[in-house]
Amino acid sequence: MGGSVVVGLDGTGSSVPAVRWGAEEAAARGLSLHLLHSWVSQPRNIPVAQEAASKRRYGAEVLDAAEATALELHPGISVTTEQVAEHAVDVLVDRSGQAALLVLGSRGHGAIAGFLLGSISLQVLGHAQCPVVTVREGEAAAYGKPEIVVGTQEAGTHGEAVLEFAFAAAEAHHASVRAVRAWEPPVMDVVPTAPIPSPEDDEAAAGEERKLADVLAPWRAKFPAVHVIEHVQRGRVAPVLLGACSQAGLLVVGRRMERIPMLLGPVIFAVLHHSSCPVAVVPRI
Structure with missing residues (x-):
């Protein structure tokens, strides 16, 4: 860097x-x-x-x-x-x-x-x-907790800058990376009052886990000393990210470049408002 x-x-x-x-x-x-x-x-x-x-x-x-x-x-x-x-x-x-x-x-x-x-x-x-x-304001110490949480919703080159930043920070501060991927099932015509697990949900979750593992593979190889926690959870992105931050010294999210009309998306607004740890917003180049 x-x-x-x-x-x-x-x-x-x-x-x-x-x-x-x-x-x-x-x-x-x-x-x-x-x-x-x-x-x-x-x-x-x-x-x-x-x-x-x-x-x-x-x-x-x-x-x-x-x-x-x-x-x-x-x-x-x-x-x-x-x-x-x-x-x-x-x-x-x-x-x-x-x-x-x-x-x-x-x-x-x-x-x-x-x-x-x-x-x-x-x-x-x-x-x-x-x-x-x-x-x-009031943050006691830099990297006061042992994990760096990073959102990994997008695969491919758009997410590389976000993962590069998270893994480099983890290596520099001897922290773990918790890579978070949130997923939601397809919208049904009739929505039940409460989620009911199904074989299709299990299959979808397994597919999301495979996607996350594939995205992380090159970064594990590039940063072999960094301990990685794969975190796949059903739910909306912002609540899942915020819920994963209990042991986080930093939350890393990506920002789309040239976003119109809003410069910052709803996920970034949510984590800036509610995260209990510092937030890094990384432009996806």
Whole structure:
């Protein structure tokens, strides 16, 4: 993985877990850490005067504190800082073209009020050219649990970037990969009040297990040291993914490029709202 780990800072409490996560990722992967703050996009509730000079001074303090945090956790990493006068969305999307990944803070469950303002998070997630990790405010430690959960709904080249990211992260952090595939039976003309198992369901589940095994085979070969858990479950994608995250330090999902009219699909919205662990959104190139 080339490039650096870029952490977007807004100066609120949600920045600190993102800095910790980014520093851990940079150290584990042997990458540099780049801390970025847009003084023109500071949140409205930050208690500083509105003059540009005051905003820039506040931004410098934010960057200094973040750099000190990163170096305290991982003294050997290379850390650079940058304060810009461009809007946060524009500069982060631009940096995503060269970065290994972006890291953004998130302010908790419910409506996505993540990096800076909620709309900024969503726009960056929808337009970034590299993986974007959202780290929830209050996250105690990077990769605090032993598994990386990855959704594997699509076979073929469209899913390769997602699996590459998940397996590389697992190798770097000595974690297991839980590869999740959700499936639903064909819609019937008459839907029973409760699912009734049938031989056809058993056969469908076995077929999904074979598909998952086939998708994972080349990644097992490429990352032989990574322990893989195959997780096939009947149900809708988002609930199945969220249910699989009890031991997850990271949830990895894919994003379709150039999705119109919505930049992010319903599964991504659901996991960003409800996941108890950081979420990596990886563009399918």
